[in-house]
Amino acid sequence: MVSRRALRGTEPLGYVKPVGPVFCPLCGRPLEEGASVDEHHLVPRSHGGKHKQLVHRICHRKIHATFSERELAQSFCTWEALRSHPEIAAFLRWVANKPPAFYDNSRRPARRR
Numbered sequence: 489m490v491s492r493r494a495l496r497g498t499e500p501l502g503y504v505k506p507v508g509p510v511f512c513p514l515c516g517r518p519l520e521e522g523a524s525v526d527e528h529h530l531v532p533r534s535h536g537g538k539h540k541q542l543v544h545r546i547c548h549r550k551i552h553a554t555f556s557e558r559e560l561a562q563s564f565c566t567w568e569a570l571r572s573h574p575e576i577a578a579f580l581r582w583v584a585n586k587p588p589a590f591y592d593n594s595r596r597p598a599r600r601r
């Protein structure tokens with residue numbers, strides 16, 4: 489028999505466990521446990537943004553490598569706008585076939601069979 493004592497009041501206040509799989513709003517791939525994940529403010533905090541969402545670190549890096557905070561605040565503060573930018577669109581096609589935990593500085597041999 490498994491003890492059920494963990495069910496009562498053991499989780500700290502404010503802790504919200506994600507229900508079900510969570511998907512990256514940029515690339516649409518799942519945000520797996522163990523994957524490198526960052527929080528992105530659609531409107532940068534320096535521009536008053538409060539809303540943040542989880543994205544892959546590799547996706548996050550791409551966003552900030554492509555846009556300045558000012559561009560993000562003024563023109564690219566929705567996922568639709570980000571995804572429609574040609575450079576991001578090319579990145580999304582490239583990253584679509586990568587495993588969710590893929591990150592560009594992991595140096596795994598390309599072929600391992």
Ligand SMILES: [Zn+2]
Nearest residue numbers: 512515544547
């Ligand atoms: Zn992603």
Ligand SMILES: [Zn+2]
Nearest residue numbers: 527528529548
């Ligand atoms: Zn960000």
